[in-house]
Amino acid sequence: MTDTSPVQFGFLLFPGFPMACLTSAIEPLRAANEITGRRNFAWRLIAEACAPVRSSAEIGFEPDATLQEAGGLDHLYLLSPPTAAYADPRRSPARLRWLDRTGVTLGAFSGGIFPLAQAGLMEGRTCSVHWCYEAAFKARFPEVITTETVICRDRRRATVSGSGAVFGLMLRLIEERLGRDCMTEVACWFQHPVLPEEDLAQKTPVGRADSLSERLATPVRRAIDLFSTHIEDPLRIPDVAEAVGLSNRHFERLFKQETGQSPLRYYHQLRLRKARQRILYSRDGLRDIAISVGYLTPATLARHYTEMFGICPREERRLAQAG
Template identity: 70%
Template sequence: MTERGPLRLGFLMFPGFPMACLTSAIEPLRAANEITGQCEFVWRLLSETAGPVRCSAAIGFDPDETLQEAEGLDQLYLIAPPTAEFADPRRSPARLRWLDRIGVTLGAFSGGIFPLARAGLMEGRPCSVHWCYEAAFKAEFPNVPASDSTILRDRRRNTVSGAGAVFDLMLKLIEERLGREVMTEVACWFQHPFVRDEAAAQKVPVARGQGTADDLSPPIREAIRLFETHIEDPLRIPDVAQAVGLSGRHFERIFKRETGQSPLRYYHHLRLMKARQRVLYSNDSLREIAASVGYMTSSPMIRHYVQLFGVSPRDERRLTQSMRRSGPPRVEAAE
């Protein structure tokens, strides 16, 4: 019987990548190796170019090799902010496509789905997209089905919404390779509260509220689902009330009791939050963004945006881009 080798994973880091996603991937694999006393998992850090890659917390990580040097991998995951661009827009996507052709499972954590899709490797394939990036992703990649699942594995594509879900995916890989007992012990090492099923939906905060959508009653959850699916072509509130089987007054009362807002105000905030996603994570014009959230022109959207967020979309985009270039402020040591 041929001895099984370790599962070999690569993590391709882009500048500004979320550090929590990387540690959430490596730490459970390290623990599994320690618990079993065997090298069941090995990993390498990759980058497009040589030299340290600074994460979103401005901490530098030294890659083990460049993407062009990467060989012998079973799985490769892209870790990036949603605004990440390839340093070499010709060779790097070509290398990823070559790795796909030779059978490497490709995946993405959090904003890493953007460069993976930009490489042309997600056409027609469903993928997990973090709710923060959903509006920007759907606008840029209309032919890539975006899912609210925390984890989505489909035909050698593993996509994950955020750091907590990355930990869940690694637990799933550990279970498949070493069994549920080892997986459970790893989870308990880190006091991971529960292992989510791959079909589990993301936790999404109630817009301008204090809880998550799954805390709401079924009619209100369904109303919010209708709001979510009619951002560009807003629905009338009475029509939504009728669709969820409630009278207008009863719907208004229950909705405000559960969310703290009237349905109309909630819907208005939701549309502006979708606009904000595209302001922060796309290069779309304000005219295009306004149209995508149901405004005939950009002027009223800009006015409402300032009222809700306290800053104009142009200024917020400019400030965010400046912060991404310079990184977080450094803390000076006390003398």
């Protein structure tokens, strides 16, 4: 007998959560219900306390239930900034682990992967981490396996980087419940690309306004991959040129043509951006951060950081925490 009861979704909201991810999750589910004329999907907003939760856009949302009350769920997704902390660091993670034991699919959108991993619920599983938060996440949870794909589903875990990818995950869930025709109609309602592949890599900027990593010439893309995997132990540019099969002069010319920057400058800025992620989204000390991005001293890092971002690391962290 076919189960006609609606699939129950819960969205656990932390202060400062990305509002675009919430609407990107709910709207396709609502449209699927409207298209079919049936309540195939239902959803509730959940919070740790029975009080409005303000989003990153400074708009408050009234929860339908607290986390301790929430039951009858098929899916529960965490939405938060990467700096989120549990209001109740003992009971809330314990409740999430209990929901996991009852068979609920757990997941996270954008920065929500941080509290999900903090609850110990990503051990032995792979997750998608937004490139903006990658350095901070890997430093805090080095044992958790990450992927650069926009959507990752691994044994009742679904993690997603960015609101567009959230919409893509919902399309996939709609297809699995209602078939491809309904999913396609939902996508067309919103002029959204039909069902992106789950292994689609995240789009990342590479310098010039019109440049994305996926559009670069192969040697340049390979060089950037090498840069990205040698942040703590920086490579010499001539060694990178040799590794991608080009003379140093040809490599320098091609790299600047593709990205608008010399490879040395690009590499330098990449390391500083990784440092900035940890300044903004972690509590790590400046010495540890400096070492993690290949600087011998925190003073050198601070000087280069200030030159690039116009503010010293300690001041930027103070302002971020005050906000």
